[in-house]
Each structure stands twice: as structure tokens, then as C-alpha cells.
Amino acid sequence: MKSFRTFSMPLAASLAAGVMLMLSAVSGPARAIEVTGSFTGWWGQPDQENHGVIVSISQLPSGEKTAVLYWANYDNQGNPSWLFAQGGIQGNTIEADLYQFDDVTFMQPDDPTVNSGEIVGTMQVQFSNCTEGDVAFDTPNVIVGTGGFRIARLTNQPGTNCSGGVSDNTPPTSLPEEFRVQLISTGVISGASGKADFESRPGRTEFSVEVEDLPPGSYSLHVGGIARGSISVIDTANGPEGEIEFRSPPEPGKELLDFDPRGQIIEVLQGATVVLESIAPDNGDIPGSDQGDPPPFGDSEIDVSLVNSGAFPAGSGDAEFEQDSNRVDFDVEIEDVPVGSYALAVGGVERGTIEVVDTVNGTEGELEFRFPAEPGKLPLDFDPRGQLVEVSDASGLVFSVNFPSAGGGGDDDDSGGDDGSGGDDDSGGDDGSGGDDSADPGEIQVSLNNAGVFPAASGDARYRIDDDGDRDFDVEIEDLPVGGYDLVVGGVQRGTIEVVVIDGDNEGKIEFGSPADPDELPLDFDPRGQLIEIFDGATLVFSVNFPS
Numbered sequence: 001m002k003s004f005r006t007f008s009m010p011l012a013a014s015l016a017a018g019v020m021l022m023l024s025a026v027s028g029p030a031r032a033i034e035v036t037g038s039f040t041g042w043w044g045q046p047d048q049e050n051h052g053v054i055v056s057i058s059q060l061p062s063g064e065k066t067a068v069l070y071w072a073n074y075d076n077q078g079n080p081s082w083l084f085a086q087g088g089i090q091g092n093t094i095e096a097d098l099y100q101f102d103d104v105t106f107m108q109p110d111d112p113t114v115n116s117g118e119i120v121g122t123m124q125v126q127f128s129n130c131t132e133g134d135v136a137f138d139t140p141n142v143i144v145g146t147g148g149f150r151i152a153r154l155t156n157q158p159g160t161n162c163s164g165g166v167s168d169n170t171p172p173t174s175l176p177e178e179f180r181v182q183l184i185s186t187g188v189i190s191g192a193s194g195k196a197d198f199e200s201r202p203g204r205t206e207f208s209v210e211v212e213d214l215p216p217g218s219y220s221l222h223v224g225g226i227a228r229g230s231i232s233v234i235d236t237a238n239g240p241e242g243e244i245e246f247r248s249p250p251e252p253g254k255e256l257l258d259f260d261p262r263g264q265i266i267e268v269l270q271g272a273t274v275v276l277e278s279i280a281p282d283n284g285d286i287p288g289s290d291q292g293d294p295p296p297f298g299d300s301e302i303d304v305s306l307v308n309s310g311a312f313p314a315g316s317g318d319a320e321f322e323q324d325s326n327r328v329d330f331d332v333e334i335e336d337v338p339v340g341s342y343a344l345a346v347g348g349v350e351r352g353t354i355e356v357v358d359t360v361n362g363t364e365g366e367l368e369f370r371f372p373a374e375p376g377k378l379p380l381d382f383d384p385r386g387q388l389v390e391v392s393d394a395s396g397l398v399f400s401v402n403f404p405s406a407g408g409g410g411d412d413d414d415s416g417g418d419d420g421s422g423g424d425d426d427s428g429g430d431d432g433s434g435g436d437d438s439a440d441p442g443e444i445q446v447s448l449n450n451a452g453v454f455p456a457a458s459g460d461a462r463y464r465i466d467d468d469g470d471r472d473f474d475v476e477i478e479d480l481p482v483g484g485y486d487l488v489v490g491g492v493q494r495g496t497i498e499v500v501v502i503d504g505d506n507e508g509k510i511e512f513g514s515p516a517d518p519d520e521l522p523l524d525f526d527p528r529g530q531l532i533e534i535f536d537g538a539t540l541v542f543s544v545n546f547p548s
Helices: 011-020
Strands: 041-044 052-059 065-074 080-090 093-101 117-127 132-138 146-153 177-185 193-201 204-212 217-223 226-236 239-248 265-270 273-279 300-305 316-323 328-335 340-346 349-359 362-371 388-393 396-402 442-447 458-465 471-478 483-489 492-502 505-514 531-536 539-545
Touching (some): 177 265, 204 226, 396 442, 471 492
Antiparallel strands (some): 041 146, 052 065, 065 080, 117 132, 193 204, 388 396, 458 471, 483 531
């Protein structure tokens, strides 16, 4: 298909961009709406036989939205025919030039010097809501002429939403934003004040303006020089107050937010006179970004078992850290310990209390942290990676683990620095040689989880890649009886750890290398992401889910 030489964006590229934004429709009452990317899709003509319009909404490099329309119709002989349109968007309306293509044969080679498309009229599409609209067209073509028709949405995109509001164009990976600006009195009404609040999350956006100490009555809200609504000020126990709220998608009691207040002038008017005003920032702040030193966003996950100190041998727990492109979570969960309060310390600093309660599955307790902040979770204003995590009750230490500094998912740090992660090859395979040419240098070390057979025993497992790509893996255990202990990785026995007396202490270690040194076994497996177990005969002594 030829591109339109007069277009600021090629038709084919516009369609591709629009399809990527395709969203589903949600019907609702008629209201002022904005044509967003969610209007992309197939729209039928209920009053005509087998006619319809493909609507594609996309964005030009300048940031301006544009619409491309493909109108399927027929000539007087009943042969299928197409007309194409492209144009700008104003509110709920597309204003487009109508094009026709002639004299193009099947699979005709492209010729940049030839443009077979010509403007043959205009087309206007006005949407009533996310599912209905009206089309008007005007062309001197004797067959097409001038007229109009109704359209109704045919296709939906599962898992997405159409509201006709600004949230439709917010990608799910967008970072949350919020701001508050104080509205300044122009001096017309002494003592008047107000504020404007904005909050954006993937899937919803909210904006509200609140005023006080104005005489009771009706006031007009203008944003960007356009009237957006009316604020009714009434007397309250705290004095005269009024508020207007917007939301996308809308909900009862709130107007549809079909405009973006960021970077716009906000004005409250009494008649034609501005009484309060301010300018909103171009962007909001990430919620909670002023709290401590939260971890950066990224793509990584670390999940390790807590090491039981022996205080409650049946107890267990785990700590999980997860980075996404727009949030970071850290959770610590414990179970099968007595009901009560347990202090959580990370890096020697107490971060909160885990309340263990009775449940149908036994005793359980959990503490959750998140950045940006979220209701029901504590703010994650610290970075647990590479820190000692400890859980204690009034009598002392119950669980602990040296939390790894890295996990799976590749580079877990979008700050541009080195977080000491040790990288992750993400190659998706293991050739059995133990080699890993794509891995970054680094180290992962975790403590083994004591199964309670020898409460005083402890151990750790360490995996390392050096600058030359050489790999080492070793497991060390101590404070358990002299003898041989089988090491199992991923369900496969990999060797035996001999515990002997060294300088009065019972210790044992097994080492693997690739390439292997004389005192090492060949590292012909990858321990990352595997369950590591140590047995005394058939009895489990230690285990840990080694980070990926």
C-alpha cells in the first residue's frame, strides 16, 4: 500500500501505532469525552449491509494525536471499495481529509516518484461514547457524494479499558505521579484560598480542586483557559467550602477527566473575574520519593528462605524482593511459630513488627513494604539487597538470612550503576559444560535453612563468576557431627561433604569450578534457581532455594 506523500505520518505506520494502542470499550452514559487510543478498533455500520470503518488512533513524533480511518464500502457494481482518511482530533471529534487510491495493481512494486492517492473530500467522526458515533462525509464523487451514517464498535481488546478519559492513554508501565498546588488569591476576595490535587496511576487518573473562604455561590473552574466545570461553595461548620472532582475512568460523584491539567493554568472565576489561580507542574512526583532511599525500579526477583535459629524448630519463613518497571516490593513471611509479635530488622535497623496470628493453615505472619507507597503496605524507604535480615521475638533471634544482592531478570538496576548483582545470563539453557560466556562478574551467597535435626548447625552456599568468566560454586557446613553428608542440587546428587574436626571445630566443605582447579569438582551444572539440599543418609539437614 502506498503511503500518502502529503501525510506528516505514513498511513501504514499510523495504523501500526494505532493497533498497538487498541483497547476495549466500556459502555456508559453520554458525556463529554476525549478520543483516545482506546477508540482504535473495528466499527460497523448498523444501518448498512456489510459496511464499516477501521479507526486507528496514534501519536505523531511531535506528540500530537492523529487518526487514520479505513472506510469499507462498495461501488455501483457491488465491487468492494476503500476510502481512507487522516486528520486531527479535537475532544470527541476527528476532522479528516478523505483520500482515494486508484490504478494500483496487486503487489505492484513501490515507486517513490508515484503517488496514486488524492484528496477527494472530508470526513468527520463524532463519538457519543466508547461504543457509538456518527460519521459525516462530503465528496464530489458521484457515487459517494455527501451524507452520513451511524457506527458502533465491533471489536474489544481483553484486559483493557475505554473511558474516553486521560487514563486511556496511560501505559500500564507508567510511573505513578501526584502533585498538589496551592491556588493563590488574586486579591478580589480577601482571605480566599484553595488547592488542586492530581494523582495518576496506570489504569486511573484523578484531579480535584477545593476552595474555601469564598462567599457561597457558584464558581467556574478553568484549566488551560477552558471551562471544565462548576464549583458550588456552601457554608459548613468550618466555613464556606466547595470542591469539584474528576476521574478517569469516571465513578459516581466525579466528572470524567477528559483533559490533562499538567502544565496548565488553573483558574477559579466568579463570573468573568479570576479570584484564585496557579500553574500546575509539567509532571508530578513519584509518591513516596521523598522517603529514605528506596531501591530503583527494574526487572529482578529474589526469594530466599529464612534460616531457623533453632528457637522454634518447626518454624519457617521466607523473604522476597521484586522489582518491576514502576514499583518495588519487599515481603517477609513467617509461619509455624507461636502467636505474638516479632521484630523485623534489616541491616541492623528495625523496620517493623510481624504479627503472627492463628489461621486455618496454622500460625502465620507477614510484613509487606512497597515503593511507591500503597495502602496496607509500609513504605519501602530502604534497600534490603546485600543486608542481614533478622526476625526476633522478646527472647532473641528466631530467623535470619544474608539477603542476596541480586536475583534473576537481568540487570535489576536502571540507575546506570553497578548494584553488585552479579548479573544473570538469561540464556535460557545450560550446555552442561558449566561455562557461561555471557554472564557478568559477581557473586551470590545465601545461608542454608536448618531443618532442625542439628539445631546448632549452620552453613552457606556461594556462587561466583569472575572477570574472565570462570565460575565457582561451594557449599560449607559446620557445627554438626563428623561424617559424610550428601549434597543434592535440583534433585541430583552432586557430591559428599566430609565434616571433620579442624582446630576444635566441626567443619566441611565441597567446591566446584569451571574450569576446575585440582582441589575442585567440575562445575557441570548451574545451581541458580535450584533447590539445594544436604542429607545425613535419608534425613534432610539443610535446604535453600538458591536465587536465580
